[in-house]
Amino acid sequence: MEKIIYMDHAATTYVKDEVLKEMQPYFTKYYGNPSSQYSISMENKMAIELAKERISKVINCSPEEIYITSGASEADNWAIKGFALANKHKGNHIITTKIEHEAVLNTCRYLESMGFEVTYLPVDKEGFVKIQDLKEAIKENTILVSIIFANNEIGTIEPIEEIGEICKSKDIVFHTDAVQAFCKIPIDVRNKNIQMASLSAHKIYGPKGIGALYIKKGIKIHNLIHGGAQERGKRAGTENVPLIVGFGKAAELGIKIMEEESKRLSYLRDKLIDKLLQIDGVIVNGPVGGKRLPNNVNVCFQGVYGEDLVFLLDREGICASSGSACQASSMEPSYVLTALGLEKSLAKSSIRLTLGLQTKEEHIDFVGDKLKEIVERIRKNN
Structure with a gap:
């Protein structure tokens, strides 16, 4: 890896x-x-x-x-x-x-x-x-x-x-x-x-x-x-x-590889979403399926702060975010997520994982497993 x-x-x-x-x-x-x-x-x-x-x-x-x-x-x-x-x-x-x-x-x-x-x-x-x-x-x-x-x-x-x-x-x-x-x-x-x-x-x-x-x-x-x-x-x-x-x-x-890369990323996106849904208390933000960007995954982990997840993922060598990079320094929950109807506490439990040319199927398995491990550890210690 x-x-x-x-x-x-x-x-x-x-x-x-x-x-x-x-x-x-x-x-x-x-x-x-x-x-x-x-x-x-x-x-x-x-x-x-x-x-x-x-x-x-x-x-x-x-x-x-x-x-x-x-x-x-x-x-x-x-x-x-x-x-x-x-x-x-x-x-x-x-x-x-x-x-x-x-x-x-x-x-x-x-x-x-x-x-x-x-x-x-x-x-x-x-x-x-x-x-x-x-x-x-x-x-x-x-x-x-x-x-x-x-x-x-x-x-x-x-x-x-x-x-x-x-x-x-x-x-x-x-x-x-x-x-x-x-x-x-x-x-x-x-x-x-x-x-x-x-x-x-x-x-x-x-x-x-x-x-x-x-x-x-x-x-x-x-x-x-x-x-x-x-x-x-x-x-x-x-x-x-x-x-x-x-x-x-x-x-x-980009336009030369768009169609092929979109199919590849859509497959990896859906696999990651399916893997994360196996963790208790996970909510997918945004649509599931074709009306979603092929590289975008955004989920909430109930009872876990997204910023904590981002920090602990970084220690494992995984770069993720808890929302838009333009809002990274804000302590407020994502206004996008609250606009969906999420309560502030739940919105603060979100992370965004966005895939690209470097993303491989083995990364999906590794990240999914690490997230499960980290979420369970945080919940156990809370």
């Missing part, structure tokens, strides 16, 4: 060798500013365009509709703030959900402080948005719906196509945080009537600190960052070419 068994791929992933190799020349050989006119800068411009082409193929959009950002948090902020401010003359009502990533929730709260109205839709016990709730929440002044494609904590894949159809019928723009879904399950922004989508590289074996926002041609959106004319005048700042190149390569590699 390897020294470290990494089961927190929803938090981040390693950078693939092929990705790093393609990035390296842009740190040293091709170091020119892409906005300059000489040949080494032309090489950088071409590399950026190639990266955008590779990213666009994953979600079925035009490369010209891909705008590079510093990550998904910036993309979420830009999509929601930029669109709201550019279209406030049409209305000031935004619809989102109670289980969005904090980059969406805190952006919406900021807009509320500026006079915008935000409706936070509830979800059912498996984390699904009810289509009827969305329909009833729409008003004459609704301008934007922002609903996550697949939840980062519990893996729930939302009914995106139905949401897109409703938004289209009401002439409302639809944004989705697609970070966890990107290169794991199919995303077709055309078929699903998505006008904006936030993406990230470091969840797909690319570098940290780089992301993208898909903005459908014709969508009016204010700039979040002002300065030069980069990104066709929409996002100022000298492009981080090595990271952009890495993002593009990671996307190209």
Whole structure:
């Protein structure tokens, strides 16, 4: 058994060798500013365009509709703030959900402080948005719906196509945080009537600190960052070419193996869930089956703190989490789990195990056995 068994791929992933190799020349050989006119800068411009082409193929959009950002948090902020401010003359009502990533929730709260109205839709016990709730929440002044494609904590894949159809019928723009879904399950922004989508590289074996926002041609959106004319005048700042190149390569590699890897991970996910359900007092959070991300497992162990489990698993060389990495320092229970209807004490007993390319079947058996052993030891000592 390897020294470290990494089961927190929803938090981040390693950078693939092929990705790093393609990035390296842009740190040293091709170091020119892409906005300059000489040949080494032309090489950088071409590399950026190639990266955008590779990213666009994953979600079925035009490369010209891909705008590079510093990550998904910036993309979420830009999509929601930029669109709201550019279209406030049409209305000031935004619809989102109670289980969005904090980059969406805190952006919406900021807009509320500026006079915008935000409706936070509830979800059912498996984390699904009810289509009827969305329909009833729409008003004459609704301008934007922002609903996550697949939840980062519990893996729930939302009914995106139905949401897109409703938004289209009401002439409302639809944004989705697609970070966890990107290169794991199919995303077709055309078929699903998505006008904006936030993406990230470091969840797909690319570098940290780089992301993208898909903005459908014709969508009016204010700039979040002002300065030069980069990104066709929409996002100022000298492009981080090595990271952009890495993002593009990671996307190209990810889409090639997505179907096969999704099947493999789904099998391992279900095996781990079945193994954990053999432990007394275990509750699975989120859906069981096809409407869940193929690599996501989230469970509660009644009477055991999730943070204690994460600490003791780490001592066994197993990397797991007790929720989103963005909330890791919070002592409060996961707002995603409480939105499912879990009491705070039960929500605090959760852990998230997210699988990836490194995960093998033997890891599933080892982690399942270790969790059973640790949970029984904690309960015995309580």
